Amino acid sequence: MVRKIDYSFKVLEEILTFKKYENREQIMAVGKAMLDIAEKKDCKEEYKEIYRDAYKKLDSLTYDEMKEIIDILNPSSN
Amino acid sequence: MANTQKDFNNIVTSEIINAYIKRMSGESVSSIDSIEKLSALNFFPARYISRLNDGDKQKLLNIFNDCAKQNDFRKFIQVVETKVPGTLNRTLDGYIKEYKNFVNLPENKVIENFTYRDLYDSLDQSRIGRFIDRLFGMQNFRSMSKEKSDGFSGRQISRILSGLYFIKDEFDSKKDRFEHFSKLQDLFLEKRSIVDHFKKKDEELSKEFFKNVEDMGINSRQIQDVLVGGDSKDYALNRVDFFETTSIEDLEKIAELDEKMTSIVAVPFIKNLLGLSNNEGFKDLNELNPRQLKDLETLLSRKEGDTRAIIMDRLAKFSNVIENVVDKTYNNFSDFIKRSDGESLFSKEEITDEIVNALAEQGAFAKETVQDFAYAATNITLNNDLFINKFEKEKISGLNKDFASIDDGNICYIQLEGKVYELNGLNAVESEPGIYTLPSESFEEMKNKLASIYGVSFENIDSNDIKIGINPLAENFLDIAVEQEKLNTKNADEKVSEENQNNYTNQDVSTQSQEIKVQDKTSSNSYAMPSSSGFTIFTGSEVYLEALEEARKRVREYILTGRVEFINKESVDSQDVNSVKELAEGSQSGLESVEIEENNDEISEGDIQEEGVQEEGNIVEGAQDEDARLKEFIPYKRDLLDHANYEPNETGQDSEEATRNEDDASLDGAEETMDGAKNDVAESTQVNDLGSGNTEETTELEANSSNDEGVTELEKQKLEKKVEELNKRFIIGQSPANVIEYSDGSKIVVFSKDGKDVGMFYGSTKGSRGKRVGARDLKRIKAELENMERQNELAHKPEDDGMEM
Numbered sequence: 001m002v003r004k005i006d007y008s009f010k011v012l013e014e015i016l017t018f019k020k021y022e023n024r025e026q027i028m029a030v031g032k033a034m035l036d037i038a039e040k041k042d043c044k045e046e047y048k049e050i051y052r053d054a055y056k057k058l059d060s061l062t063y064d065e066m067k068e069i070i071d072i073l074n075p076s077s078n
Numbered sequence: 079m080a081n082t083q084k085d086f087n088n089i090v091t092s093e094i095i096n097a098y099i100k101r102m103s104g105e106s107v108s109s110i111d112s113i114e115k116l117s118a119l120n121f122f123p124a125r126y127i128s129r130l131n132d133g134d135k136q137k138l139l140n141i142f143n144d145c146a147k148q149n150d151f152r153k154f155i156q157v158v159e160t161k162v163p164g165t166l167n168r169t170l171d172g173y174i175k176e177y178k179n180f181v182n183l184p185e186n187k188v189i190e191n192f193t194y195r196d197l198y199d200s201l202d203q204s205r206i207g208r209f210i211d212r213l214f215g216m217q218n219f220r221s222m223s224k225e226k227s228d229g230f231s232g233r234q235i236s237r238i239l240s241g242l243y244f245i246k247d248e249f250d251s252k253k254d255r256f257e258h259f260s261k262l263q264d265l266f267l268e269k270r271s272i273v274d275h276f277k278k279k280d281e282e283l284s285k286e287f288f289k290n291v292e293d294m295g296i297n298s299r300q301i302q303d304v305l306v307g308g309d310s311k312d313y314a315l316n317r318v319d320f321f322e323t324t325s326i327e328d329l330e331k332i333a334e335l336d337e338k339m340t341s342i343v344a345v346p347f348i349k350n351l352l353g354l355s356n357n358e359g360f361k362d363l364n365e366l367n368p369r370q371l372k373d374l375e376t377l378l379s380r381k382e383g384d385t386r387a388i389i390m391d392r393l394a395k396f397s398n399v400i401e402n403v404v405d406k407t408y409n410n411f412s413d414f415i416k417r418s419d420g421e422s423l424f425s426k427e428e429i430t431d432e433i434v435n436a437l438a439e440q441g442a443f444a445k446e447t448v449q450d451f452a453y454a455a456t457n458i459t460l461n462n463d464l465f466i467n468k469f470e471k472e473k474i475s476g477l478n479k480d481f482a483s484i485d486d487g488n489i490c491y492i493q494l495e496g497k498v499y500e501l502n503g504l505n506a507v508e509s510e511p512g513i514y515t516l517p518s519e520s521f522e523e524m525k526n527k528l529a530s531i532y533g534v535s536f537e538n539i540d541s542n543d544i545k546i547g548i549n550p551l552a553e554n555f556l557d558i559a560v561e562q563e564k565l566n567t568k569n570a571d572e573k574v575s576e577e578n579q580n581n582y583t584n585q586d587v588s589t590q591s592q593e594i595k596v597q598d599k600t601s602s603n604s605y606a607m608p609s610s611s612g613f614t615i616f617t618g619s620e621v622y623l624e625a626l627e628e629a630r631k632r633v634r635e636y637i638l639t640g641r642v643e644f645i646n647k648e649s650v651d652s653q654d655v656n657s658v659k660e661l662a663e664g665s666q667s668g669l670e671s672v673e674i675e676e677n678n679d680e681i682s683e684g685d686i687q688e689e690g691v692q693e694e695g696n697i698v699e700g701a702q703d704e705d706a707r708l709k710e711f712i713p714y715k716r717d718l719l720d721h722a723n724y725e726p727n728e729t730g731q732d733s734e735e736a737t738r739n740e741d742d743a744s745l746d747g748a749e750e751t752m753d754g755a756k757n758d759v760a761e762s763t764q765v766n767d768l769g770s771g772n773t774e775e776t777t778e779l780e781a782n783s784s785n786d787e788g789v790t791e792l793e794k795q796k797l798e799k800k801v802e803e804l805n806k807r808f809i810i811g812q813s814p815a816n817v818i819e820y821s822d823g824s825k826i827v828v829f830s831k832d833g834k835d836v837g838m839f840y841g842s843t844k845g846s847r848g849k850r851v852g853a854r855d856l857k858r859i860k861a862e863l864e865n866m867e868r869q870n871e872l873a874h875k876p877e878d879d880g881m882e883m
Contacts, residue, residue, distance in 0.1 A: 030793070030797065
């Protein structure tokens with residue numbers, strides 16, 4: 001059975017570990033920038049959907065939650 | 079062996095059956111008018127159909143046709159089992175029995191404990207053929223010898239593969255018990271003749287096959303690697319062991335490694351680790367035998383974490399260094415080896431190959447840290463073979479078909495006004511031993527050639543302005559073998575003195591005579607500048623050989639230069655070189671890393687960080703880039719779930735509550751996970767520190783991050799790159815996390831890093847602050863995830879509508 005992979009988590013991870021953030025707005029700005037870049041790319045619609053989904057997921061998180069995840073992904077970053 | 083209807087239902091989908099029937103016969107479903115035809119199509123092997131009485135056969139056919147009209151064969155299976163109890167179980171039992179017979183299982187042998195080695199040992203060519211014959215009722219497949227396989231028809235092959243497709247699904251559904259069966263498929267597919275046949279006979283069919291393979295979740299590249307790997311028995315045995323000891327994920331890693339890094343880098347590295355010379359052992363990573371794999375494991379066992387991840391990490395780092403060294407070397411060196419047509423005498427691959435070989439010979443790949451490796455790169459000694467071989471080759475083929483061979487002394491390089499021109503066919507003559515003379519008419523000839531080739535007028539020059547040399551590979555041939563000598567008699571005395579000091583015999587050439595004399599240099603180790611007015615041509619085999627030696631040094635010099643440039647800046651004096659060397663040496667006694675980044679134009683103290691500093695959180699931006707890049711080589715191991723039903727919490731949820739619940743952060747297991755996660759990351763990304771760089775860039779980013787959008791242009795560029803990388807990765811298939819959402823709105827996200835689950839995030843829409851779930855809960859929650867997945871699958875299965883006969 002071929003399982004569908006949700007790549008949006010990968011995108012989410014990339015956004016969260018992109019740099020050191022000081023607040024939620026910074027994270028969202030990067031997320032939005034990545035989404036915008038992806039939207040402009042000449043790539044499959046499914047790929048763009050991944051970024052949209054990632055942004056949606058990102059937007060659902062509080063800053064504390066984002067920090068938690070960042071800490072999980074890269075404990076030494078804080 | 080217990081087999082249930084459910085098992086079979088899970089296996090047989092309408093797509094499979096449709097595809098199966100079409101492939102088998104090309105007949106439409108509606109033309110299936112007898113159960114025997116079905117059996118003839120191997121939908122049910124005839125021997126099992128024959129066990130049914132006529133009534134059951136008719137029932138079966140009716141069911142089949144009814145379902146066929148609705149194109150719903152899943153229903154067919156369900157109904158069959160209901161209406162003709164035992165049929166399918168018997169059929170499936172038959173398969174199992176065949177399988178057991180096939181592998182010649184002793185009666186008391188428990189199939190669950192049957193290893194692939196057992197399977198292989200029980201096989202031989204004829205048994206494979208017999209297996210196919212018996213399993214699919216194909217009388218022509220008694221032998222799977224290569225010779226005979228060439229005679230397979232496309233249809234026959236299609237039938238085999240369809241059957242394998244079918245069986246693969248069947249056994250996948252009982253993966254625990256029959257995991258090794260998929261390996262049988264690999265073994266079968268290893269018979270390259272089949273695919274050769276495929277390729278020869280029907281490209282489209284081949285494509286379809288690989289598509290099917292992909293659809294089955296098997297990396298077709300992996301199979302292709304197997305298929306082209308060879309077919310000797312020893313090879314096959316190694317292959318068997320390899321499959322037995324290597325997970326699919328690992329295979330994919332290796333395939334990925336091969337693809338991303340090229341065997342040029344990976345193979346010497348692994349060989350070096352294993353103590354093999356570059357000329358022995360495997361040529362491809364897929365040829366690693368089990369012992370070698372285990373050796374690798376052992377070698378790296380002192381490191382905690384994923385062994386292969388470490389390999390990947392290191393290779394990625396080393397590759398980066400090599401790539402940069404090669405780039406610099408090539409860019410610099412190629413200026414000296416360009417031919418008149420602009421083409422380089424050496425390809426980048428050749429330079430790379432030579433550098434990598436030299437590094438491998440020196441054991442550089444076994445270096446613990448990247449800076450050690452980079453340092454080793456400054457000390458490599460390139461083998462003359464590259465140049466000798468190239469020289470010989472060029473001698474045969476000629477640098478230019480219009481020109482004579484090199485060792486006739488007819489290829490000359492002329493430097494005028496700082497530019498080097500290649501000019502051949504001047505026909506220098508060895509007028510006396512070691513002295514080559516250019517006939518007087520050749521001067522005009524030379525000028526004409528230069529003018530015609532380069533479009534440059536040299537009317538106003540005379541021989542005093544020109545130096546001619548031979549052998550482009552000689553060190554400093556720009557300076558030595560070819561010398562621009564604009565100062566003719568002005569500094570003649572001084573130059574003659576210098577010439578004498580260098581043991582260099584030089585012969586002035588009279589401008590009036592237009593004669594050029596060439597001296598074969600045989601004694602001096604130095605290619606100090608010959609100084610004279612007139613032409614000087616060096617040629618002859620001795621010069622050639624010495625030139626090679628000097629060229630070797632030259633390459634080394636450029637590697638050194640390239641390395642320094644790469645780390646620091648474009649030009650660097652010897653003091654700087656020594657400084658960097660010292661830094662590299664110093665790093666072995668405490669400094670953890672020298673920052674090495676492709677785009678790192680500066681090196682600063684901040685680039686050399688003590689480990690302790692980094693642990694305090696001084697992570698620079700480059701580390702994340704490096705990390706992201708490394709992840710390309712570290713596919714995640716875990717099974718991935720379908721997140722289709724995932725719905726995120728509401729936007730911007732409860733930050734106040736989150737703050738209120740700050741104290742909840744110290745929930746059970748949080749600390750444990752924190753530690754675990756730190757350890758995991760530290761273990762598996764030890765070299766992450768090494769790749770950190772761009773401190774200044776980071777600073778710049780941070781400094782500029784307060785623009786309107788909060789994202790600087792530089793960051794956007796990086797994001798652009800990331801998007802490109804991600805888009806490529808989507809094809810490969812990785813996922814960092816699984817998610818589980820509970821009915822109360824809480825959710826758990828399992829994040830993976832470098833192939834390992836490093837932590838779980840738990841949050842709730844009811845406002846509790848997210849927290850990490852303790853590592854001890856990892857297993858439990860994973861089981862829960864899997865259970866949910868199963869339930870989800872069951873929930874989406876079509877219900878038996880109780881279709882009546």
